[in-house]
Amino acid sequence: MTPERLQRITATLDKRQPDLTVLTDEVYKPHNLAAIARTCDAVGIPDIHVVWPRDRYRLRTAATAGSAEWVNVHTHANIEGAIQQFQQQGYKVVAAHLTDDAIDYRNYDFTQPTALLMGTEREGVSAVAAGLCDHHLVIPMHGMVESFNVSVAAAIMLNEAQYQRQRAGLYDQPRLPEAHYQRLLFEWSQP
């Protein structure tokens, strides 16, 4: 490994945000999951959580999402369990969801411990999941089509989260717990 490579790894680990994550509710298209994982890496999200659809896409999807080698992908059996687990750990779970009582995503405080829930390509966030979330967030739209592509919607919200956290100084010093930091440093330094 070159010194430049090691420096890039530590610079990245120094900015990782352990209290920001994405939870996908049966998002199944490999290119969407891959784009979401890539955006998570860029804004400093170390782990993402997925509930797989109960169908044939399962394996293909798992393979692609895993190819984003800088973001750990955790799977959950069902969305209710995943949401409740985050809430018990003190996270807000906020759904990107186009409902009447949704708030403009720029008015949500992303410096709080947050899991951003993204809905599946066709049907969006399930009613059960929507009911369990702390807030619904919407990105205002001005066109004929009713929604953004899911990886696009995730990116717009996560980029806002990044700016808020930057302004709050959350990228200014390392935030990963020491053991987690050292484990990733070891893994990423392997040839």
Added chain:
Amino acid sequence: MTPERLQRITATLDKRQPDLTVLTDEVYKPHNLAAIARTCDAVGIPDIHVVWPRDRYRLRTAATAGSAEWVNVHTHANIEGAIQQFQQQGYKVVAAHLTDDAIDYRNYDFTQPTALLMGTEREGVSAVAAGLCDHHLVIPMHGMVESFNVSVAAAIMLNEAQYQRQRAGLYDQPRLPEAHYQRLLFEWSQP
């Protein structure tokens, strides 16, 4: 057509921004072009401009991008001609391009007549195109991967353009030339 449908059509046309567009430089994956067209519709961009890659993806790509029936797709033979045509019309042509002299996209004034140039999936913006553009814009990143997916990068920048134009009142009254407005109203009202 229902009255609700007609109302949605006129509400959309009332917000179209004729002086904002996207120019893609050999972006070839159909799902990326489709996601870009969908985002353009959402922020009120009526027309997009594409330079097709010189390869077998040509037809498939054309089909998909056209499926975004609310955004007109114009093709150009080469990127130099397209850039110069916009500049002659008084547009700034700004490349989403990760160079050292690129400015943070939030510091660019998107209320000006602007064509946003997006680079191809693998190689990015060509050297020739980069040299002709008025500015290079960058979205800051904090991870290991060096770039966003192209449709994600376009969406982040266009969403910023939307907010700037909203603050400037550019969505408050119709901006399409009357003949253009009437032509789209007619086309969109067909069953």
